[in-house]
Amino acid sequence: MKKHLIIIGGVAAGAKTAAKARRQDENLKITIYTSDKHVSYSGCGLPYYISNTVKSNDELIIRTPQEFKEKQNIDIHTEQLVTRIDPDKKEISIKNLKTNEEYNDKYDYLMISTGAEPFVPPIEGRELKNVFTLRNVTDSIEIKKLIDSGSIKNAVIVGGGLIGLECAEAFKERGLNVTVIELAGQILPLLDTEMAEQVEKHCKEKGINIITGDGVKKITGNSKGIVDKVITGNHEIKTDLVLLSIGVRPNTKIAKEAGIELGVAGAIKVNKRMETNIPGIYSAGDCVESTNILTGEAVFTPLGSVANKQARVAAINMLGGHDEFYGVLGTVIVKVFDFNIAKVGLSEKEASDKGLDCLATTIKAKDKAGYYPGAKIITLKMIADKNTRRILGCQVIGEGIVDKRIDVMVTAITGGLTVDDLEQLDLAYSPPYSPAIDIVIVAAGKLVKDLSREPATKI
Amino acid sequence: MKKHLIIIGGVAAGAKTAAKARRQDENLKITIYTSDKHVSYSGCGLPYYISNTVKSNDELIIRTPQEFKEKQNIDIHTEQLVTRIDPDKKEISIKNLKTNEEYNDKYDYLMISTGAEPFVPPIEGRELKNVFTLRNVTDSIEIKKLIDSGSIKNAVIVGGGLIGLECAEAFKERGLNVTVIELAGQILPLLDTEMAEQVEKHCKEKGINIITGDGVKKITGNSKGIVDKVITGNHEIKTDLVLLSIGVRPNTKIAKEAGIELGVAGAIKVNKRMETNIPGIYSAGDCVESTNILTGEAVFTPLGSVANKQARVAAINMLGGHDEFYGVLGTVIVKVFDFNIAKVGLSEKEASDKGLDCLATTIKAKDKAGYYPGAKIITLKMIADKNTRRILGCQVIGEGIVDKRIDVMVTAITGGLTVDDLEQLDLAYSPPYSPAIDIVIVAAGKLVKDLSREPATKI
Numbered sequence: 062m063k064k065h066l067i068i069i070g071g072v073a074a075g076a077k078t079a080a081k082a083r084r085q086d087e088n089l090k091i092t093i094y095t096s097d098k099h100v101s102y103s104g105c106g107l108p109y110y111i112s113n114t115v116k117s118n119d120e121l122i123i124r125t126p127q128e129f130k131e132k133q134n135i136d137i138h139t140e141q142l143v144t145r146i147d148p149d150k151k152e153i154s155i156k157n158l159k160t161n162e163e164y165n166d167k168y169d170y171l172m173i174s175t176g177a178e179p180f181v182p183p184i185e186g187r188e189l190k191n192v193f194t195l196r197n198v199t200d201s202i203e204i205k206k207l208i209d210s211g212s213i214k215n216a217v218i219v220g221g222g223l224i225g226l227e228c229a230e231a232f233k234e235r236g237l238n239v240t241v242i243e244l245a246g247q248i249l250p251l252l253d254t255e256m257a258e259q260v261e262k263h264c265k266e267k268g269i270n271i272i273t274g275d276g277v278k279k280i281t282g283n284s285k286g287i288v289d290k291v292i293t294g295n296h297e298i299k300t301d302l303v304l305l306s307i308g309v310r311p312n313t314k315i316a317k318e319a320g321i322e323l324g325v326a327g328a329i330k331v332n333k334r335m336e337t338n339i340p341g342i343y344s345a346g347d348c349v350e351s352t353n354i355l356t357g358e359a360v361f362t363p364l365g366s367v368a369n370k371q372a373r374v375a376a377i378n379m380l381g382g383h384d385e386f387y388g389v390l391g392t393v394i395v396k397v398f399d400f401n402i403a404k405v406g407l408s409e410k411e412a413s414d415k416g417l418d419c420l421a422t423t424i425k426a427k428d429k430a431g432y433y434p435g436a437k438i439i440t441l442k443m444i445a446d447k448n449t450r451r452i453l454g455c456q457v458i459g460e461g462i463v464d465k466r467i468d469v470m471v472t473a474i475t476g477g478l479t480v481d482d483l484e485q486l487d488l489a490y491s492p493p494y495s496p497a498i499d500i501v502i503v504a505a506g507k508l509v510k511d512l513s514r515e516p517a518t519k520i
Numbered sequence: 521m522k523k524h525l526i527i528i529g530g531v532a533a534g535a536k537t538a539a540k541a542r543r544q545d546e547n548l549k550i551t552i553y554t555s556d557k558h559v560s561y562s563g564c565g566l567p568y569y570i571s572n573t574v575k576s577n578d579e580l581i582i583r584t585p586q587e588f589k590e591k592q593n594i595d596i597h598t599e600q601l602v603t604r605i606d607p608d609k610k611e612i613s614i615k616n617l618k619t620n621e622e623y624n625d626k627y628d629y630l631m632i633s634t635g636a637e638p639f640v641p642p643i644e645g646r647e648l649k650n651v652f653t654l655r656n657v658t659d660s661i662e663i664k665k666l667i668d669s670g671s672i673k674n675a676v677i678v679g680g681g682l683i684g685l686e687c688a689e690a691f692k693e694r695g696l697n698v699t700v701i702e703l704a705g706q707i708l709p710l711l712d713t714e715m716a717e718q719v720e721k722h723c724k725e726k727g728i729n730i731i732t733g734d735g736v737k738k739i740t741g742n743s744k745g746i747v748d749k750v751i752t753g754n755h756e757i758k759t760d761l762v763l764l765s766i767g768v769r770p771n772t773k774i775a776k777e778a779g780i781e782l783g784v785a786g787a788i789k790v791n792k793r794m795e796t797n798i799p800g801i802y803s804a805g806d807c808v809e810s811t812n813i814l815t816g817e818a819v820f821t822p823l824g825s826v827a828n829k830q831a832r833v834a835a836i837n838m839l840g841g842h843d844e845f846y847g848v849l850g851t852v853i854v855k856v857f858d859f860n861i862a863k864v865g866l867s868e869k870e871a872s873d874k875g876l877d878c879l880a881t882t883i884k885a886k887d888k889a890g891y892y893p894g895a896k897i898i899t900l901k902m903i904a905d906k907n908t909r910r911i912l913g914c915q916v917i918g919e920g921i922v923d924k925r926i927d928v929m930v931t932a933i934t935g936g937l938t939v940d941d942l943e944q945l946d947l948a949y950s951p952p953y954s955p956a957i958d959i960v961i962v963a964a965g966k967l968v969k970d971l972s973r974e975p976a977t978k979i
Binding site (some may be wrong): 073103105109114116119120244299328354364365366367369370373386387388389390391392393394395396402403430431432433434455462464465467468469471472473475476478482484485486487488489491492493494495497498500502506 | 532560564565566573574579580629708715722754813823824826827828829832845846847848849850851852853854855860862864888890891893921923924926927928930931934935936937939942944945947948949950952953954956957959961
């Protein structure tokens, strides 16, 4: 009889596992169960669908269940909630969300790619109409429909992180008055304060109202149960729409109940082969923890790019091969209006908090030859370890090209390059692409100079 | 008495040496002699001045002699040709090109940054009017003036390398009919043939006439001594302007006559400290040879970005510090119409010619998330060593973003990353910047797969 691979969840990691497993084994029976209505879509594209940058949500769908079936003989069952895993019987229980019918299915290999779900704190009024989270295609359709109706004017976004700011831009593009509320003292708490302040200034110039250091106490509604106000410690804000984008939590309830060990932030603990503590059960994507390559610490970094890499490794190992997932560097990038914002590794504050002996430098420079049309300013902050001279982290923000610089820094950290190596990097130069001396080289050179001036570290 | 640093040549390496030396030593007397009318300009920007992308040649000037004097007390003497170096007397002889007067000057430190000059083969007719080379600001002004006059229609470019193609675009932008003649069987001989063919196709679509595998036999002129035809082995082409862009040769005559050892392509041999065989005489920029970090071979790679790095190292060492220039990776990038073309390391052909046991893969993919507006196709060819699994080279071309990918590969080669490392690189992902799985990762993954299928290398 054919061996059966069951995959729970079908967005990034789930879809990738199915596709990769099929390429490895033509005879395997492959089934995906998902509580979602959609599979294999770009979750990161949802704000662009709301903003009308992407016209149809079909464009966000990478492959439909029909395509999975026709091209790779993969069976996908949507709106099917897996409620229980029984590792001893190698069986799962499923509830059909359309009919409420319950049934079981048996596996030889099991992949848990249940992803993450938005964290919704127990705020009064969170159940009111037009209070949203944004995680899946259905969420985005509902939000877009409301905006399309033309009946609303004001939006409040709770949380000034990546998704919060992407949605601030999307809502503004759609003509809404937008307020972002962030509990921390700054938006984008993953950035050093002075960098985040530049982003905040840009958002304000684009007309976004930003409140930091203030938390939501209560959400109120009108007689029809529709949200009408957000009440914070210091403000009362009239609104027609609330988006809660406070962060996500790994979706690991059934895993935990099955005896699967959890780690940081409640994410599933896996080894480098992406196998859980129960042999034969693998996990990947937004529900697992990763290792930060720089610090060696377990971290929770739910990202589509990471999910794909982990799923590949899991699929290979599950079917008898061997591969390892090395970990992450905490790379993030986000576009907010005309600003590009990227980070890899540790911020200066994070490095200092960890007791690392580090030195930072910040450079402002043009992204192309100064005279080349369209050249724009970017700010790059580079953080190095004083003792090893290796790079600990980098932040690049501004209207110019930042993704190139951050990806160079990602590669530099992966390769263990020092500031001395970076200063001599033979980067591609021609006026349309960079100045003769790129900002990465300028910053590294500044650190080389500053490090030689620093007194030797006391031991 | 103050020590005297004399710098011969004042474009990239010369200007950088002066600026860096001043920052190192406030009391030094610093003098630049140059035969050129201009100093400290972006030679790489000249085609963009001709095309009117850059409106005034002033924009290409990074600093004027007045600024050097006022800001850093550096004396610059233009149109002064250094004719002789006497290392024993620590003296140079100079000819004033405006007055023909000759005189001497004494140095304590000498920097030779005489750059390179266009190679002009002994073709009959090369002295005719409107036959140009493009190396300095004066050249670009003359060419632009001729085009501005509106009196010409046709241009022939001899040489289908980087500058030849940049000028093909510039001339076409200005409304000329452009023919490029390349002796080799393909334009951009530094690329593998199938990559160069894509560029050729794009140029032809833009209306450029390209002739490959054919050499210029003769240039003819009319009764007024103005060029009127280029005659090749197989063609006779009517033209009003000829640009000879066959390549450059290091300008090392006076260095050689002074007993300074030359290396590859007649470029000045220097050690890692950028010092010539005569102690105390340093050299940097387009007149020196470099070491290819990948192959360990001496190479001649005249580039503004390299010149700046070498000059920094030279200035530090000259004044008693210690630094080393590691070498180059042969990184190049060029924009030709809507195509971006970049390379680092070896092409597949170059690697094979060197007897390296290599494997290549070519991937075509979008540069951003497929649904994100403006996403464009790029082609990436990655070449790895079968035994070490390290990257030997990479070429990326197309209408999408290629500079980011090539700079990642530059950093990867510098860090000695393998295809396995690259496949897991934690590159920045968000729809406006890249697909969830970037082309670099796709290509590395393909090589990982192909390498595991390859039979082990026979020893």
